[in-house]
Amino acid sequence: MHGTRIHRELPKKRKFQYEIEFTSEAVKSNLESSVAVYLVQKSCNVKSEAIFLVFNLIFTPKKPMRTKVTLKIECVTDGIWKFPILLTATEPDVDDVIDFEGVGLFKEAVIDFRVSSQTRRTEPFTAYFLPGSDPEFFVKPKSGDLLPYNTKGTLITVGFKPRMYSKSYKAKLAIQTADMYWLYDINGLPQEYTPPMNVKPKINTTNKIYDSLPTRQRNFLRENAKLLRTGVSSTIKGAPMVTKHK
The missing domain is CATH 2.60.40.2310 (Immunoglobulin-like)
Known part of the structure; x- marks a missing residue:
């Protein structure tokens, strides 16, 4: 018994065209020099009859932004596919x-x-x-x-x-x-605050007449002994200062 080899027909050769679509002409003029896309690999799976395309997208923003673009892939025999892409550029390092x-x-x-x-x-x-x-x-x-x-x-x-x-x-x-x-x-x-040093006061706080008076030493024990009664501020009003013994 001779075996039979089955040949599965490979998919027909297909050509693909691709490009980046922008939301407006103004966005295109600002981003066209900062965005590029390249087809780096194309392969097919005979069993699943699928074709795989691998793209390399290069985004080199010059300022912070957040915008949407579309990768458009077109095949003359099979149709058009569109893939939305969100491009985000955050704040850069300080210059x-x-x-x-x-x-x-x-x-x-x-x-x-x-x-x-x-x-x-x-x-x-x-x-x-x-x-x-x-x-x-x-x-x-x-x-x-x-x-x-x-x-x-x-x-x-x-x-x-x-x-x-x-x-x-x-x-x-x-x-x-x-x-x-x-x-x-x-x-x-702000400039560091430095308090003034060796500055003469604008108001004279000295009393030259009082400073010229002679200093008199007080004997508080003798003065207290002469008091007969407690003062008004005492907790015991009018009490005698010294107890008398008959």
Whole structure:
């Protein structure tokens, strides 16, 4: 008896096209340079007649965001599949830490630094403090244009105006363009309070007439012996001070 070999027909060769779809043209212009997808592996299972596609999605955000995109896969013979993807970029590590000490209560202390665009052209920017920052800080300007990267950059001024002693102040400053995001930790300490030393009083608390009087030593035993009765403040009103024996 001769055995029979059964040949199972392999699936026909299929070509797939794929792309990332964005929710709007504005989102596409902001994310297109930060998102890329590649087909790294394609395999098929003859028994289950299934085709497996493995993609590599690269997401390199330049600022915090949370948005949705769709991976669209199309096969001419089998149809179209869409897979929603949620992209989330959290706050990055700080780019720098700014520490400065106040010059006094209700007095402004400022620090200047420069930031430039990462391109050869100027870029609009906004500067703002994240929620939770102390209101004793301020930034100027709050918006404007960053000069190109091959220049000195745009001058940013951060100010600090403490309102009480012995308190540490903290803030997070963000500077943002359409493509870039910088984050700064800011720490402020009021000027350390030093009490005045060797300062003459404004009010004369001395009595020169009293100081010139001679000092008289009092003999309290003799004075108490001369008292005949207890005083008004005594618990035994009007009692004699010395018991008389007849």
